[in-house]
Amino acid sequence: MLLKKLKRRKEFIYLLFILPGLIVYFVGMFIPILNGFGYSLTDWDGLSETKNFVGLANYLEAFKDQRVVYSFWFTLKFTFWNALIQNILALSFAIALDSKIKGKKILRTIIYIPALLSPILVGFIWNRIYTDVLPSLNSVMHTNFNFSLLSNPNTVLAGLVVVNNWQWIGYWMVVYLAALQSVPIELYEAIEIDGGNFWNKFKNVTLPMIAPAITVCVVSISTGSFKLFDLVVTATKRGGPGHASESIILLIYNMAFGVSRPSYASAISIVFLGCLMVFAMIQLKFFRNKEIQL
């Protein structure tokens, strides 16, 4: 009797522990997801009382809409270049700072600081750098480089990739540094005794030992880059020139609040969500296999 009462009391306390978080999560995340799916099947304009069911019309329109297709393609390219460059440079810097060079602490801090700033600020700073500062270098050096990458639809992607890398390399460098420092030094010594050089050490010890970190970084950088929004708000003045740097999130924002079509924006959101899920699964599967091979 007493035991049963105690047990019930225990279960009750557990329920008490779960409920607040569960309610917040359910109300704050799950209902919006369901609502979003609901909106995407209607023609709601965000204000009026009436919502007409239109089936998959929004989705069909999205797949044919050049602006939507361009935005997805642009964001995908942005993500690809970030994942590639950021990983290579972050790992290179981490290896450099794991060696015997001087002033490692100050170098690490300097490279890491941009990651502390809000992308809103970073975008504004680099907007000025591309439009004023770098062109003024031309007049000093008497050269004629075209530095205004952000004002040309063909180079805006490259310009943004540079900015985003400047900001985030330090962050991932820190992650790689932690991984490198956890590699047992004996493994390197063993290769040294065998007469191996730097490349042997890198290929046979470093790479396999930090494979989990590489997975984490590639996946996190990609998912982070997919969410590109703040940076293009200030760096390219909301996706300019024209719609040339309109990322997916910015597109959704513009569709929902610029042209008052939250239903269409929701459909794009759902497609985006689907892409994210597929992408996450492919990446995890790919890298898990690779890790086992290594």
Place this chain on the structure above:
Amino acid sequence: MNDKIENHLNNDLLKIPPKKFHVGQFVLQIVMIITAILYLFPFLMCVFYALKDRADIFNTLPIQPPTKIYFENFNEVVGKLKYFQIMGNTVIITAFSAIITVLFSSMIGYVISRTKKMYSNLLYYFFIVGLLIPYQAIFVPMYNWGGSLGFIDTFHGIIFFYVATSLPFGVFLMSSFMNTVPIEIEEAALVDGANKIKTFFKIVVPMLKPAIATLIITQSFIYWNDYLMPLLFLQSNELSTITIGINRLFDQYREYYQVAFAGIIISSIPVVIVCTMLQRFFIKGISMGAFKS
């Protein structure tokens, strides 16, 4: 004979190679110094801009230092930005969101880790699914739903959604960390007559410190620099956060960059100082957070 030995010894001693000059290391050092200079270049430009007066802005090139140091931009921007107000707003939102996230996710993580039942597994996966869903992918329905809940232009509204979107990571982190904490200590406390709630706050929470630090650091970072959520939910000027206030400043001062740059400097210096001071914990937090996910 003796001579020979001496000679031999001398030769051997001489054969000890002089400290080798590492060319590779030297090159690496130079490369890293150049990298650091390139990294600092944008910051230097911010300082140059912020310390110039209007005449200087027009008369000097952006890469030239100011001809005289001019601090008035900072005075101007503190008022224009309502600096202390937006700082305060951001601190309130960040602190409350982080603390509530920690509280809720450690409670749920505790239950998931300590009960090996069907429902705790189910609960776990229910939260883990959320890891794949960034709020940026559902912000349109979130905004409309928040509107019907009366959450627009309130701090509790934005805190509510921050907590909701942080819980998947929080629950994941806490339950996996809790699995590494031995259960015996709690059981001893329970035997001694402490009740469950007391045990949780007095015994379990202190043991979770590393995970709590990680969660606070990673999430505060996200809240502090976030732009989209306050853009949606905090529309009136008095409730602006730093990112919103600064971006409004950029729009107002299209022609007077020096003021905007002063704003950039005063709004990021506190963060940079705090983070550099806490660097040790920060780095631990980042790498722990990254590896757990």
